[in-house]
Amino acid sequence: MKKASFIQKLEGSKKEFYEISKSIIQPNIISDQKKYKILLKKYLKLEKIVSLYEKYNKKLALLQEADFILKNDSDADLKELASIEKYKILENLSSIEKESYDLIFSLSNETEETTENHRNAIVELRSGTGGDEACLFVEDILRMYTMYFKKSGWKYKIIHAQKGGIKGYKEIILDVNGKEGVYGNLKFESGVHRVQRIPKTESQGRVHTSAITVAVLPQVKDIEVNINLSDIKKETFRSSGAGGQHVNKTESAVRLTHLPSKITVECQEERSQHKNFEKAINVLRSRIYQNEKEKRLKEISIKRKSLVSTGDRSVKIRTYNYPKSRVTDHRIHKSIYDLAGFMNGNIQEMINFLKFIENKK
Numbered sequence: 001m002k003k004a005s006f007i008q009k010l011e012g013s014k015k016e017f018y019e020i021s022k023s024i025i026q027p028n029i030i031s032d033q034k035k036y037k038i039l040l041k042k043y044l045k046l047e048k049i050v051s052l053y054e055k056y057n058k059k060l061a062l063l064q065e066a067d068f069i070l071k072n073d074s075d076a077d078l079k080e081l082a083s084i085e086k087y088k089i090l091e092n093l094s095s096i097e098k099e100s101y102d103l104i105f106s107l108s109n110e111t112e113e114t115t116e117n118h119r120n121a122i123v124e125l126r127s128g129t130g131g132d133e134a135c136l137f138v139e140d141i142l143r144m145y146t147m148y149f150k151k152s153g154w155k156y157k158i159i160h161a162q163k164g165g166i167k168g169y170k171e172i173i174l175d176v177n178g179k180e181g182v183y184g185n186l187k188f189e190s191g192v193h194r195v196q197r198i199p200k201t202e203s204q205g206r207v208h209t210s211a212i213t214v215a216v217l218p219q220v221k222d223i224e225v226n227i228n229l230s231d232i233k234k235e236t237f238r239s240s241g242a243g244g245q246h247v248n249k250t251e252s253a254v255r256l257t258h259l260p261s262k263i264t265v266e267c268q269e270e271r272s273q274h275k276n277f278e279k280a281i282n283v284l285r286s287r288i289y290q291n292e293k294e295k296r297l298k299e300i301s302i303k304r305k306s307l308v309s310t311g312d313r314s315v316k317i318r319t320y321n322y323p324k325s326r327v328t329d330h331r332i333h334k335s336i337y338d339l340a341g342f343m344n345g346n347i348q349e350m351i352n353f354l355k356f357i358e359n360k361k
Helices: 003-023 033-072 076-108 112-116 132-152 182-189 273-299 339-343 348-360
Strands: 121-127 155-163 169-177 191-197 208-218 232-237 253-258 263-267 316-321 326-329 334-336
Touching: 003 033, 003 076, 033 076, 112 182, 121 132, 121 182, 121 273, 132 155, 132 169, 132 191, 132 208, 132 339, 132 348, 155 263, 155 273, 169 182, 169 273, 182 208, 182 348, 208 273, 232 273, 253 273, 263 273, 316 339, 326 339, 326 348, 334 348
Parallel strands: 191 316
Antiparallel strands: 121 169, 121 208, 155 169, 191 208, 232 253, 253 263, 316 326, 326 334
16 A cells, blocks of 8 residues: 555544544434444544554654754764664554554455344254255254354254154254354355265165255344335244144244245244244345345345355355264365364364455455
8 A cells, every 4th residue: 555545544544533433422323222333343443543543643753853863963873873763663664554554454344244243143954965864964963053052152042943754854943142243153154064974774884975055144123124014925824843732723833925035934933923923024034135135246246255155055065074074164175073073063163264264365
C-alpha cells in the first residue's frame, strides 16, 4: 500500500471512530442489542487503529527531528546518535504500518459471511447411499456432533427425526445454540461424509462404503427473512417418533411447504402442534435465507475465498476409514489417525485446520 493511500485510510478510520463513538451512546442504538454489538466490535477495532495512528504521528515527528540534526548540526557525536535514533524510528514506523495495515484489512473484510460466524446453527443429517448402513452412520455422526457440542458448552434440541428401517436415522435436524461461534465452526461440516467399514450384517467381512449428507445453516430471525404466511402450505399428521400413546392419537406433527421456493420442512418432536409449527418456521427461514444468499453470490459472480466452506451438499468432504482408523478431509488433504477419538467428539483440530486454510486465502 502506498504511503499516501495508507495515511488516507488511517484518517478515514479516525473519522469513522469518532462518528461511531458518538452514535454508540445513543439510546436507540443501546436498546438495539444486535446493532449495538456490531458497532461496539467495530469501535474496539477502530480504537486500536487510532491509537496506532497517534503513535505513528509521534514517531514521524521524532524522525523529522533526527533528519534536522543530521542535515544541520556540525557535532559529529550528536549526528551519530541521531543516525542511530533514525534507524530505530524507521523500524518502529515499519512495525506500526504493518500492524495498522492488518487491522484495516481485517476490518474491511468484515463481510456478511464473517458476521454470520457468530450465529447459532441448524444442522441437518441425511442418509445417502448405503441403505441401512447409511442410517446407522447418521446415528454415529449425530453422536459425534452431540459430544462435540458438550465439549464446546453448546446446547441442542432435536427438531425433526425420521428413523431408519432397522436402526439409525434416515434424517435428523438439530437446533444448536451457544454463546458464539456455533455456525463459524460447524459450517465446515456441510457436504458428503463417506464411511468405509465392515457392516455388522456383513458375514464375509467385506468393507462397504456408505455416505450421508450434512447441511449446516445459520439461524436467522424473522426480521431478516420475511415469510408471507399465504405462501406457506401447512399440513398436519400423526407423529411417528418417540412419545408413547400420544403420537398415535393427535396430529401434532407439522409439514410446511414454501410454495415460491418449493422448500419443505417437517417437525414432529414436540407434543404441541403450535411448538412444532414454530420450530418448522425457524428451519424454513434458515433454508430460504441460505437459498437467497447462494443466489446473490451467483448473480454477482463472487467466488468464495475458499472451497472449505461452500456448503455444497454434493461435494465429498470427508472419509471415515474404520479399518485404518483414519479420518481424512479431502478439501485440505488432512488425515487424523485417531478415528475413535474423532468419533467421540474430538473434531476441533480438524475444524481449526479448515479455519486456517480459509483465512489464508
